[in-house]
Amino acid sequence: MPNHKNPPPSRRQILKTAGLAASAATFSTFGTKRAAATGYPERTIKIIVPFAPAGPTDVMARILGQSLADALPGNVIVENRPGASGNLGIGYVAHAEADGYTLLVTSSAYVVNPSLFAKIPYNPFRDFAPITELGTTPxxxxxxxxxxxxxxxxxxxxxxxxxxxxxxxxxxxxxxxxxxxxxxxxxxxxxxxxxxxxxxxxxxxxxxxxxxxxxxxxxxxxxxxxxxxxxxxxxxTGEHRWPDLPDVPTMIELGYRDFIAETAQFFFAPAKTPPDIVQKLAAKSIEVLKQPAVVAKLRDNGYEVVTHGPDGLRKYIETEVPKWRDVIAKAGIKPV
The missing domain is CATH 3.40.190.10 (Periplasmic binding protein-like II)
Structure with missing residues (x-):
């Protein structure tokens, strides 16, 4: 019989309560439109990826960057700042000016690193304004x-x-x-x-x-x-069977209630970014991520689009950080 003791919280419960790398270069620029004279954005938006080019997070960021460049009156660039299992780039954005022009696309490393490392350069609950979750892959x-x-x-x-x-x-x-x-x-x-x-x-x-x-x-x-x-x-380990593998069951279907362990991608701004800018970024991101062409492109790269906005991402983080802290402790993994 499955062992249902101490099951991890379910993604459904959380949310109910609330080549694509253009090159192996560090920077890519999308769009050539000039910023409007007034209103956000008035200059180039920079999305920081805390991992190397051509990886899953980089692919996600470049799809988002291209789409936002088409939807906003300005340029969007992606900058890779890899190192320390993502901590270097995440910490960079945590301490960046909170004006909406330096943003972060990162992976589930954001929620597991606080328990894997004895010291990290960010607080996952206080240093960022959640914009939206972008997608997940099982x-x-x-x-x-x-x-x-x-x-x-x-x-x-x-x-x-x-x-x-x-x-x-x-x-x-x-x-x-x-x-x-x-x-x-x-x-x-x-x-x-x-x-x-x-x-x-x-x-x-x-x-x-x-x-x-x-x-x-x-x-x-x-x-x-x-x-x-x-x-x-x-x-x-996703919430649903993957469409291309219809005969492969999920752990939930096998009786292991709430066993969801996906690799997710998130979109953040520094914590003190004005709320109206965060809301505008969330609305535009959700709008472009729901476009059929973008959905298909992400599906081809193994991602299911997830767009629950700031509140959904905030609640997800509040549950995922302690969930993985518990798993890491039970597994006997010592912080480094």
Whole structure:
């Protein structure tokens, strides 16, 4: 029977209460329109991405930046400031001038880093004005077909019958796929050895090569090999089944209530940004993200659009930070 003890809060509960990288360059500029004489924006908006170019967050930011450049009377640029698992860029925006011209697009690192690091350059509750969540992608629990495991129940049975035999690859310690696997171990009451890699692609390659028997990765990295039959997906950690994998159940469907562990992307302004600017950015972002072409483009990159505005994102953060703090503590992961 599933272990339902201390289930993480549900995304549904939270919300009910309230090549695309244009190049590997650090900067990209969208649009050539001049700012209007009065009103926001009157000059170029800069979106900071706290990760390297061409990664998932960078792709999301560039789609958003292009769309906002078309919707607002000014230029929008994306600037990459990678380092320290995202903390460098997040901290930069936290201490930027709160005038609406320096913004942040970041990932779930925002909600997990406060528990992974002994000291970070931002407070997740006080240093930012939430604009909106942008999109989510589920993490996938995948195994080698040679393992002979066809379901999460069979995986748990194997792990309990042969402790310490199984291992799994992840894109790195502290990533949401890694933490999804730790949550899986907690609810299943099993031990599976973590083998961290330097990204999702190396983690999947390790599984294909037989270095590990299973892997946990965000959907975009795992999807091609699942569709080709090279690896088998046991479950997804999103709220719904992914449309391109209609036969792969979610953990919720398997009886693990509220097991949602997605990789999400967020849009923020510094905390003291004028509320009317935050609301304008939220309204414009939601408007462009609902455009069919943008929805399709994000779906092609493995994202489901999520647009719940400032209040929805604020409530999500208030729940996700303590949720992952609890998972990290139970997994015995010590802050660095």
């Amino acid at each position: 993490n996938m629990i995948v195994v080698s077909p040679k393992l002979g495991v066809n379901s999460i129940a069979e995986l748990f049975a194997r792990a309990k019958a042969k402790p310490d035999e199984l291992n799994y690859a992840s894109p790195g310690a502290g990533t949401t796929p890694h933490l999804s696997a730790e949550l899986l171990k907690i609810v299943g009451g099993v031990e599976i050895t973590h083998v961290p890699f330097s990204g999702a692609a190396p983690a999947i390659q390790a599984l294909l090569a037989g270095t590990t028997q299973m892997a946990v990765a965000a959907l975009p990295a795992a999807l091609p090999c699942v569709q080709s039959g090279e690896i088998k997906a046991l479950t997804g």
